Amino acid sequence: MSNTHADTVLYVRDTMLEQQAPPSSTVGPVGWAKDNLFSGWLNTALTVLSSLFIAYLLYRLIPWFVSPTWDGSSLSNCREILDGHEGACWGVIRDRWQQLLFGFYPPELYWRPILTLVLLLVALAPVLYTDYVTPKLLYFSAAFPFLMPWLLWGGTVWMPLMAAAGFAIGFAVFTLVSRLLNAGISISVAAAVAVLWWVLLAAPVANGIASVLPLALEPVASRDFGGFMLSITIGVTAIGCSLPIGIVLALGRRSDLPLVKILCVGFIEFIRGVPLITLLFVASVLLNIFLPPGTNFDIILRVMIMVTLFASAYMAEVIRGGLAALPKGQYEAADALGLDYWKAQRLIIMPQALKISIPGIVSTFIGVFKDTTLVSIIGLIDPLGLANGIRADTAWNGIYWELFIFIGAVFFIFCFSMSRYSMYLERKLQTGHR
């Protein structure tokens, strides 16, 4: 059969071949190693060299990590325990882990930041895992931004409630006005009314109700905030706010309205052109000069605003990239079906643009979260600031690696989770097979 071709051009197969397993040397772990590690002499040499290098590193590092100093009460005590051997002094972590996590937050109130973190995860669940979590939980997610500051800072419950009321008032104004005027004007009017409410009325009203019905948690001052609690508070706020603001800025930058476009471009380019540290200094020093004397504008709030604005500018550019990658046909199809600008953005354009931008968005998130360590420069005690403080203590003077390894590990857990989640999301949103 195999040599029919030699005799004549006509060829007809008379028996079909059964499916066979691939040669065993090309599948399984052996096949994989052969393909990837030992496919040529150069490759083999590199494999051997790198294995030796890794082995050497582990040989030196593992004894350092596995060191019996958990109970050490000071650096000199650690040295006694180690008795001349090289090794880490983990006692510092045991001694100071609460401070690294909570800063100078009153220990009897530690339950509040812990509860906040748990509630944060609950609030995130319906957003992150739409397939598994009931959408009803989204109501809780919407309430969380008002719950979080109350739990962390304490004080009267009426303040966050009045802040929330501002949104309700703005929404009510929008629904009323939009019956008479177009969407753009209604949004502006609603925003103006809400801002007036927050600036002028919210505080007196909250205080008024509080004097009748005092429902309050023990207040905690911003200067007591510190450690990972501070990083997470600033990071989560900046991440949560920068996405919507970034979307608005990206749309504004692509807008046909010259004024909107100029404002957005100016903002984005200004923020991107200035280092974050400069913005933080502005927040810590300069704002005080411009604000009317006597106003008590919380330093953490100021920093949050600056970090959020900083992240928003980057976010806007990432999302603009996603928007630019969408084929023009998608806009045209949405137009041709009669969807107006906002509906087209919300239902057609944004879901696709955001999906394209997921890697960039998550990179920005991770960057922002890590940038929160910069606040130590203006005197807020983030984990790195605390590390310096701890090293100034005579007991722990001279310790470096242990603290930074601990801080690095905690940051890594957060950042790596974000990165894994983004991969999960990309896979989930994958439709079609092109």
Next chain:
Amino acid sequence: MTNTAVETPTPAAMKVSDEVAIQISQMNKWYGQFHVLRDINLTVNRGERIVIAGPSGSGKSTMIRCINRLEEHQAGKIVVDGTELTSDLKNIDKVRSEVGMCFQHFNLFPHLTILENCTLAPIWVRKTPKKEAVETAMHFLEKVKIPEQANKYPGQLSGGQQQRVAIARSLCMKPRIMLFDEPTSALDPEMIKEVLDTMIELAEEGMTMLCVTHEMGFARQVANRVIFMDQGQIVEQNEPEEFFNNPRSERTKLFLSQILGH
């Protein structure tokens, strides 16, 4: 494909009424300095099926895209179903919800299922209750013969199926006029037929249609007028038989000889 069913008698349903559906008068359009449409005059009656042909770059797409304001015209007048297209957004939305359009590259929404593609506009533009929108969508998906694909994503369908979904999606808005911009030119030959069959069926039901296409068999079978454009102008229009057998202008003759492969 050039002589499919030349003898098919025009079905009774394919009547043309006297009511004017689209009126374009003295319409001009420029892209920057480039005069892309020049003095376009065209009246389309309800139930008419018009095929627009012409060489590449002659402005066919631009013209039909002006009808639902995907492109803006700078001079002249376009009235669709009694609504004049100006920069008034209300009018534009009104026209767009009455005029369906199918594109060369389908432009389905890849992040939505076929069913969601079809129900989106009825739910959000027409405010149809979801259940009713789904029923309508299934009805039209059955009509284009792919109800079983309803829960797949566009990326999982063949080109011909995608184009039929695009037609169904437009029909779900119950449009009074349908525009087609080369709906079959991105398709393989065997898929062209399934899309054309769908369009023929639509024509037989009396839909007002404007169709840019090079499918001359389709033109002969369903069109009551063929319009030939060149360099942004309408050069010739006639009934299909006359147009193909007895073209008047030199440009038309040249074009037909090229497209019919003589």
